[in-house]
Amino acid sequence: MKLNRGGGVDLVQEQLEATQAQLEWERRGTDLNGELLRSAADSSEEDTVYDLILRLALSELPWEVGHVLKVADGERPALCPTSAWGATSAAGFQAFHEETIRGTFAPGQDLPGRALATGKVEWSTDLATVSGSQRGDSLKMIPPLSAIAIPIAVEGKVVAVLEFCSRALLGATGDLNRVFEVVALQASMLVSSKRACLREEQHRGILASAARLVTIGEITAGVGHEIKNPLSSIALTTEVLKRMVQGGVRDTGTLLEQIERLESSIARANRIVTDLQSISRDASNDPFAPEKVSDIIAETVGLCSARLRRSRIELLVPAIPSEWSTECRSSQVSQVLLNLISNSHDAIEGSQGAWIRMEVSEGEDAYEISVIDSGHGVAPEVAAKMMTGFFTTKPPGKGTGLGLSISRELMRSHGGDLRYETGARNTTFVARIPKRQGGVRSASNAAEHA
Ligand SMILES: Nc1ncnc2c1ncn2[C@@H]1O[C@H](COP(=O)(O)OP(=O)(O)OP(=O)(O)O)[C@@H](O)[C@H]1O
Ligand SMILES: [Mg+2]
Structure with missing residues (x-):
């Protein structure tokens, strides 16, 4: 059966294309998330999660440059650019790079600042015209840059923002937006779990030191006594030696015997102190x-x-x-x-x-x-x-x-x-x-x- 063009066929064709495009985005989103999960499982560092997202997003999606900004600790949160940058084509992004690494972004300021303030994926099809942009003037010299900023939140607080940029006109389509929302969620979960692991490790470290101190506390009481013995022996032998010398004893053999006794007591006290020092140190590294x-x-x-x-x-x-x-x-x-x-x-x-x-x-x-x-x-x-x-x-x-x-x-x-x-x-x-x-x-x- 042949349908007239301009009527139902066009509509069906359009819907079909839209569905295909949506499926394609969903496939890419799923691939990206799957790969992110697989690779991040092996890494123990939070930063590797960001690096992975940069690498994967740049290989799967039509962005040319991506980078990571992290929220610096301080009274007021602000985003600081990190050294994590990725690019499929670095040409033409000089001004963007220079202007970005120069400053920090307060909440609401520029595109990353907007993602920090709203906690949502933010878009712009022309980075130079974003309100409150501190990069605007220098970016006006180059063709419009499309950009997307993706917040990564842990326990409801934005801890980092990923910004991607391209010279192609990439609009805020719902499908692409959804892909990034899912990626942001996935990344948040991964970063949370990495932080939890780190906290657990630190916690265990503190407990281990506490337990070590308890053991040391228990043994030092005994060691005090243990050191007193050689020390009293040293005091006694020194006294004996002094009297011998004062009394005119010249027999080398007798004097040497006392001196050897002294040496052995000193060595004993020394060993106890060395052993105690050795056990009290944190040897975990x-x-x-x-x-x-x-x-x-x-x-x-x-x-x-x-x-x-x-x-x-x-x-x-x-x-x-x-x-x-x-x-x-x-x-x-x-x-x-x-x-x-x-x-x-x-x-x-x-x-x-x-x-x-x-x-x-x-x-x-x-x-x-x-x-x-x-x-x-x-x-x-x-x-x-x-x-x-x-x-x-x-x-x-x-x-x-x-x-x-x-x-x-x-x-x-x-x-x-x-x-x-x-x-x-x-x-x-x-x-x-x-x-x-x-x-x-x-x-x-x-x-x-x-
Ligand atoms: N040699 C042992 N004979 C009998 N019970 C033991 C012996 N060693 C351990 N236990 C039992 O195991 C429990 C746990 O021992 P563990 O060394 O982990 O902790 P703790 O000695 O109770 O406290 P901590 O060592 O932290 O001061 C002890 O409370 C005790 O009931
Ligand atoms: Mg015990």
């Missing part, structure tokens, strides 16, 4: 370095033995082959062992014949360091929850419930793990630590320390 397992255990024992002695808990430590070594952040491993020993201390303190035993075994790729105490295991309902942050059975003010969860995280950051041994005769926790760290970073660390 330290590189992994080869350490002897025996040194890590000795450092740990040095810091907790006084406290255990005072609580009449016997500490049994095995002899460890000196060639056993692991690539690690030794103070973090010490911190884990101190947490385990501290838990054991709390569980068995005051019980008859209380003891804590450490054991170390060598596997093919890893060592297992066990902390065993004279207790008879943890009740199943406690064991099920004890590795979760903030779970504690201790009275308020005594435990935060972070020791085990942070210790497990520290071991996992080493590629190892921390587990509770169910069914063991005595309460047993096992820290597994790999001998070597995989990947490029630790390989270069290993080279540095070789």
Whole structure:
């Protein structure tokens, strides 16, 4: 059947074309969002989300130049241009670039400022004539620039604006507008989630430091006593030496014996202070370095033995082959062992014949360091929850419930793990630590320390 032109056919044809155009925009919008989601999932930085939108929008949509402005912190919000720029054709945009990077945009000012004020996608088919434009005069020299400004909002507040620009006359069609609204929404969600991850990381960092400080607080009480012993010995030996010299003792052997006693007391006090300094530092950014397992255990024992002695808990430590070594952040491993020993201390303190035993075994790729105490295991309902942050059975003010969860995280950051041994005769926790760290970073660390 043939219909007359100028009548229904034209109308149908027009509608068909409009529908096709709409479908095409929707396809592009979907592609853009899909790609944005896929790529952004791998990146941890908020800025990479903006870079991605720039890159994808410029490859999919008819814009020639795009850039990012971020809201600067301050009393009044204002948009500052960033160094994130993308272009399919840079020619002809010199004036736009120069004028844009020069200033900031207050709410309502120029096109980005309008998007900041309204929180909506804003358009212009001639950037030079936008009201309140600070770029207008210089842009009048070049052919009209179409532009679009897309706000990215987090928790209802605009945090950034993306501006795209083209020499083609790109009008505010509803379809293109919708594509950008969806992209803006998607980007807002991605930026929000990146910020939430960052906040969580910072939060965990603060909690980890708090837990480290608690451990340090607990051990410093013992260390004070521990340092007093060599210091009193130094005072006593110095007195003895003085009297010997005053009394005319000239026997070199006797004098040397006292001097050696002095040296050993000084060395002991020195080691305690060094160990304490090492465990008190925040090692989270330290590189992994080869350490002897025996040194890590000795450092740990040095810091907790006084406290255990005072609580009449016997500490049994095995002899460890000196060639056993692991690539690690030794103070973090010490911190884990101190947490385990501290838990054991709390569980068995005051019980008859209380003891804590450490054991170390060598596997093919890893060592297992066990902390065993004279207790008879943890009740199943406690064991099920004890590795979760903030779970504690201790009275308020005594435990935060972070020791085990942070210790497990520290071991996992080493590629190892921390587990509770169910069914063991005595309460047993096992820290597994790999001998070597995989990947490029630790390989270069290993080279540095070789
Ligand atoms: N050796 C152990 N014997 C018996 N129970 C234990 C032992 N180690 C841990 N637990 C149980 O697991 C809980 C959680 O331990 P975790 O170290 O995470 O926190 P906490 O010791 O209570 O507090 P924090 O370590 O933050 O001061 C303890 O409250 C305790 O009930
Ligand atoms: Mg604890």
